[in-house]
Amino acid sequence: MNQRIIYPNNDGGVAIVIPAAECGLTIEEIAAKDVPAGKLYKIVDVADIPTDRTFRNAWEYTT
């Protein structure tokens, strides 16, 4: 899948959910299942995720 799910984690950063292509679930189903309850999430294109992870822990989630 060329999509990712992003949501704010409890540490002030951002969590990025990478779907497993072999699981047979849609991105929406994965979001409903794997994003913690009550968290706002967003489905984004994989190209929207920075590839430079030097400051990965400093990434923040913005709506």
Place this chain on the structure above:
Amino acid sequence: MSYNGSGTFQINTTGQPVVAGTVISSTAFNALTADLATGLSTAITKDGQTATTARIPFAAGINSTLVTDSTNSTTGSILTAGGVGIAKALNVGTSATIGTTLGVTGVATFSAQPIFSTLTASKPVFTDASKGFVSTGTLAPDQGGTGVANNVASTLTISGNFATTLTVAGAYNYTLPAASGTLANLASAQTLTNKTLTAPVISSIVNTGTLTLPTSTDTLVGKATTDTLTNKTLTSPTLTTPNIDSAQFATVSGTAPIYPCRAWVNFNGTGTVAIRGSGNVSSLTDNGVGDYTVNFTTAMSDINYSVNTTCSSNGTSNFITTTVFTNSTTGANVAPTTSAARINTGVYAVGTFDPTYVNVSVFR
């Protein structure tokens, strides 16, 4: 008068006896001839001219040498329009033919085999449903059988090579003998050979020999054939060399129990984090540098599963560490859940890092 009422012929004594040398009275003579005429007319003529007017007693019986056709009703030795009444036994020397109906109110004893031929119904008819043949001996089926009676407990013995059809009508119980060879008894153990059962209903099968099932494509499972079982529950089965999903267990040796991997994932933790391959993993959550959560497609039965994590090095250190159920940012433990397991990768005394190769497997 000529007869005295007891069969004795009496001569009229008037003018009798006549005396030699005397005139015979015409009156006496005429009386004599009248008596003679009356007597002769009263007697039975042997040529059949006289019809008797009363029953004739034959104290010594009747013998006839007449030989005629016994089946002819007009030429027999005794012909009567009113029937024959016999006070005692009737003995027929050869055969008796009854033109219409023979009625026997007493016991009919057959000392020889009775033959019923050319019957309308082809068999004897018992008008009383509760009566029939009763024999103290053994009769063959073509003789009527033994104790063939309705509504009574009886024993039917069939012997010899007779084609016998037993037709049962009504709610009667017929108990068959426990024959060892040719009869199937309802309640006893029997061996049936070469029998074809059409649509039998079998509640259970107890088999100690060879049970050969027909070649069915759908509903039967053959012992040596390849079948697909759908929705079957096997309780504590013993599987010998099972072939499960590409023969994963075909090379197992020893008797130690096998606990297959419940979930696994191989992913790249650098750059654009991506999953290379997985099983029972719906997604991977990138929590930060060297901090990931593996989400299971199907949840574990409980949280007591085991997580095995390995990863490639950072390219400069040999002291790579992996931890589970830990928040790499805070260092606090993260309680496992049945649906996800959190893992970390790091370098000893340095901190977390993103490996190129991270492998996670879960066992339970």
